[in-house]
Amino acid sequence: xxxxxxxxxxxxxxxxxxxxxxxxPAEGSPEIIWIDSGLHADLLRLETKLTKIxxxxxxxxxxxxxxxxxxxxxxxxxxxxxxxxxxxxxxxxIEAFCGENVxxxxxxxxxxxxxxxxxxxxxxxxxxxxxxxxxxxxLGRYDxxxxxxxxxxxxxxxxxxxxxxxxxxxxxxxxxxxxxxxCVLNEILR
Numbered sequence: 001x002x003x004x005x006x007x008x009x010x011x012x013x014x015x016x017x018x019x020x021x022x023x024x025p026a027e028g029s030p031e032i033i034w035i036d037s038g039l040h041a042d043l044l045r046l047e048t049k050l051t052k053i054x055x056x057x058x059x060x061x062x063x064x065x066x067x068x069x070x071x072x073x074x075x076x077x078x079x080x081x082x083x084x085x086x087x088x089x090x091x092x093x094i095e096a097f098c099g100e101n102v103x104x105x106x107x108x109x110x111x112x113x114x115x116x117x118x119x120x121x122x123x124x125x126x127x128x129x130x131x132x133x134x135x136x137x138x139l140g141r142y143d144x145x146x147x148x149x150x151x152x153x154x155x156x157x158x159x160x161x162x163x164x165x166x167x168x169x170x171x172x173x174x175x176x177x178x179x180x181x182x183c184v185l186n187e188i189l190r
Contacts, residue, residue: 088187
């Protein structure tokens with residue numbers, strides 16, 4: 001963030017980066033400060049990073065919206081409220097993309113991911129101190145991974161194969177329409 005006062009700031013998870021940049025209006029968009037998605041694996045680091053950013057924004061007198069889900073950290077609503085910021089009306093990023101459709105998509109032991117999540121796994125593994133065995137143990141309870149791809153920054157076949165080699169869980173791909181995501185974004189920007 002620059003030294004000059006900013007009117008509107010959005011603190012957003014990097015999981016949304018490509019989709020958010022594609023869906024923001026051409027004019028009147030807030031400045032965005034990205035939170036690394038790998039911080040979800042370390043709640044203390046996530047809270048520390050978010051607190052520092054919120055403190056800086058508050059000192060600058062900015063209007064702040066947080067585009068993280070209420071389930072990303074157990075204390076996130078309290079933390080965001082303490083700084084007078086708003087937060088996205090969703091539990092997590094998958095709900096931001098799919099809305100109530102998440103429950104149906106997760107049926108039959110399905111884990112939902114986006115290209116952003118697959119690309120974030122190396123950072124998540126590092127934060128958790130996991131190796132391939134840990135990933136397979138933790139993802140092994142799923143019968144499949146449903147990869148929802150908006151096509152904005154499509155995942156490559158090589159990335160899919162590398163993730164399958166890591167997780168050893170079959171991956172199905174479905175297109176992701178961003179209509180619900182745009183509605184959530186518009187609600188935050190109001």
